[in-house]
Amino acid sequence: MNRQNFLNEFLNALEPISEEERVQISEYYEELICDGLEQGLTEDECIAKFGSPEDAASKFREEYTSETPAAEEKALAPVTALSDSFSPSGEIHTLNLNAANARVNVIPSDDVELSILTTGDNENNTVTSEVTDGVWYFTLSRKRDRKNIFLSLFKGFDNLTSELTVKVRKAFSARFFCTHPTPK
Amino acid sequence: MDTQRKKGILDVCVLAVLSKKPSYGYELIGEVSKCITISESTLYPILKRLESGGYVTTYKQEHNGRIRKYYRITEAGMEKTRDFLSEWEEMQQIYLYVHNLIKGEEQ
Numbered sequence: 001m002n003r004q005n006f007l008n009e010f011l012n013a014l015e016p017i018s019e020e021e022r023v024q025i026s027e028y029y030e031e032l033i034c035d036g037l038e039q040g041l042t043e044d045e046c047i048a049k050f051g052s053p054e055d056a057a058s059k060f061r062e063e064y065t066s067e068t069p070a071a072e073e074k075a076l077a078p079v080t081a082l083s084d085s086f087s088p089s090g091e092i093h094t095l096n097l098n099a100a101n102a103r104v105n106v107i108p109s110d111d112v113e114l115s116i117l118t119t120g121d122n123e124n125n126t127v128t129s130e131v132t133d134g135v136w137y138f139t140l141s142r143k144r145d146r147k148n149i150f151l152s153l154f155k156g157f158d159n160l161t162s163e164l165t166v167k168v169r170k171a172f173s174a175r176f177f178c179t180h181p182t183p184k
Numbered sequence: 185m186d187t188q189r190k191k192g193i194l195d196v197c198v199l200a201v202l203s204k205k206p207s208y209g210y211e212l213i214g215e216v217s218k219c220i221t222i223s224e225s226t227l228y229p230i231l232k233r234l235e236s237g238g239y240v241t242t243y244k245q246e247h248n249g250r251i252r253k254y255y256r257i258t259e260a261g262m263e264k265t266r267d268f269l270s271e272w273e274e275m276q277q278i279y280l281y282v283h284n285l286i287k288g289e290e291q
Contacts, residue, residue, distance in 0.1 A: 027253070028253070029224070031208070031210070031253060032210050032213075032224055034248075034250055035208070035210035035211075035252075036210065039210075049224065050225065051223070051225070055225075056223070056224070057225070059225040059226050060225040060228065060229060062226075063226045063228075063229035063230060064229040064232075084259070084260045084263070085259040085260065086238055086258060086259070086260065087258065087259065088241065089242075089256050090243055127238040127260075128235075128238065129241055129258070130235075130241070130242070131241060131242075
């Protein structure tokens with residue numbers, strides 16, 4: 001089986017997936033094959049390591065769905081105040097910050113590297129951090145679980161449960177997108 | 185090993201490899217395989233999850249005329265490996281306790 005056949009069958013077995021995901025998954029397997037070839041394997045040997053497209057897809061799905069029990073566990077855990085620090089990789093010229101339900105502090109400084117510290121109810125926050133072409137996309141969002149719905153009914157929708165501290169060099173251009181949750 | 189238990193452990197193994205230096209898919213599989221079975225199709229969802237959780241960031245770098253995707257551990261990722269170690273110290277206490285009760289009785 002050649003790489004194109006493998007990828008087609010594998011991706012079809014994973015349906016439904018987004019076009020973006022298709023591309024990323026293809027790139028991942030293409031990269032593994034290229035690295036295998038560089039290590040002296042043949043294309044057939046590389047693909048044989050993946051197993052059949054059906055087996056590979058079922059392993060993939062099994063690992064993908066493993067987030068559910070962990071999320072359930074977290075939802076039951078007590079709310080604790082924690083700090084997490086995030087730093088981007090590479091040179092950054094723009095920070096695209098998207099924070100729901102968080103207070104944002106910006107601290108300009110002469111010497112610090114760009115970083116974001118999240119403080120507060122981190123157990124129920126989801127952070128995504130991605131750098132593309134010098135733009136750091138940082139998103140803080142609230143997990144949607146039963147407890148959050150309960151809490152928001154109790155406290156109203158404008159409770160700020162988290163705090164973001166952005167440390168930034170003085171000569172830095174940043175755009176901030178701060179969104180507020182909209183009641184459903 | 186119990187698959188449910190293995191899942192969290194694989195995440196930590198990947199982070200442990202990345203704590204030394206940034207790495208890429210093929211190399212990660214080779215490294216992690218030294219201690220636990222991991223397949224290509226298992227690694228991708230793990231990396232995705234670590235990335236969306238803010239435990240790793242990614243960057244792309246040219247290698248032999250093609251693009252390789254590298255993964256770099258974040259401070260949150262380092263914290264997760266430290267949490268794992270302290271959790272397992274507790275587990276070890278429990279292990280010893282259970283071990284002594286069971287094996288002690290047998291003797």
